[in-house]
Amino acid sequence: MLGNQSIEEIKTEFENPLVWPLFEVLQQQGNGWKVHTLSTYLIEKGILSQLDEIPEKDLFKRNFLIMNALYQLQEELYPEQWLQVEAMNIELFSKYESTCHNHAIDTKHPLREYYLDWTNYQVEEGEVKRLLNEFWSSYRRYLGGCNSVRMDRIQALKLFGLSESATAKDIRKQWRKLAMKHHPDRETGNVEKFRVMCEAWNLLR
DSSP: OTTOOOOHHHHHOOOOOOOOHHHHHHHOOOOBOHHHHHHHHHHEEEEOOOOOOOOHHHHHHHHHHOOOOHHHHHHHHHHEEEEOOOOOOOEEEETTTTGGGGGOOOOOOOHHHHHHHHHGSOOOOOHHHHHHHHHHHHHHHHHHHSOOOOOOOHHHHHHHOOOOOOOHHHHHHHHHHHHHHHOOTTTOOOHHHHHHHHHHHHHHH
């Protein structure tokens, strides 16, 4: 059930935690990836696990989450970097490569529209939230390091530089900005700060 939320809200509401593991993979090896090889890698890292008892549905759900994350990441990186998102040809170009300047995001591309629309995941809203909660827990374990930082909502908002009146949209926008800034694979990255930001986002989302 979608409750009182509109279809448009459901389409874009969920933050996919696969965005950041995929960013790390592409930073380390920017080309030669396909959806199924990314899926295998994430399974080996313990970030992605079985999503459905029916093999065909399990494959669809894994592919959906990966493509959704790739399209989100493409938007986050542009225009500094260009992420080519094709099921059988996924490649990350740096801002110094001429190829990077020859592309623009096609916001009306049918595949992009499909994979960014959470209603196409074909499960109830509560199931999507449960699934993504599990992913966030897996990702925090994957990050390792110090124990979880204990904070409340006010502290988390302060860490994000936001007031208590911040909207969900404000919080999500600031999270993406800070995550891109502090991610360990960025020039400005900081592992500890990124871990803390993840904890704050997990509390606020």
